[in-house]
Amino acid sequence: MVLKDELYTAGIEQRRHMFGQAGAEDQTDHTTPLNDKIQDFVTRYCFGDIWQRPELSKSDRSKVTFAMLVATGKPHETRIHARGALANGVSALELREIAVHAALYCGIPTAVEALQALDEVFTEKGVTLEPLAESAGEAR
Structure with missing residues (x-):
């Protein structure tokens, strides 16, 4: 039985x-003895505590999280958090730029993998980048 306190409620x-x-x-109500503790931890402390701190906006937290997942080579979680970032108001263009920026600091293969993840998520969500706004402010 999961204690559904304030942290848990905020997290869910x-x-x-x-x-x-x-x-x-679907994640928390269908746990197993193998994953029940991690699901509770993620719900309560990740999303119920850290994600609720007011010092960063939800969109900023999503950008940071997405960048860290790209940098550490976590493609499954990168896809999940790309979806979450869109829900938190991060634009498709911002996500693309984070992936492109990763090429400088994490390497081209990392950036390519992040862009592949974004392509899957954007296709799933019906998101397009046309026309692309470049740093000079001109559309392609």
């Missing part, structure tokens, strides 16, 4: 906002 609401029911209740 944050997960639902970012990932829908599939990333919230």
Whole structure:
């Protein structure tokens, strides 16, 4: 039995906002003895505590999280958090720029993998980047 205190409630609401029911209740209500502790930890402390801190906006937290997942080579979580970032108001163009920026600091293969993840998520969500706004402010 999971204790549904204030942290848990805030965490499940944050997960639902970012990932829908599939990333919230479908994860937490269908745990096993193998993954029950990690799901509780993620809900309560990751999304119920850290994601609720007011010092960074939700969109800024999403940008930072996406960048860290790209940098550490976590493609599955990169895809999940690309979806969450879109839900938190991060634009497709901002996500693309984070992936491109990763080429400088993490290497081209890392950036390519991040762009492949974004391509999958953008296709799934019906998101397009046309026309692309470049740094000079001109559309392609």
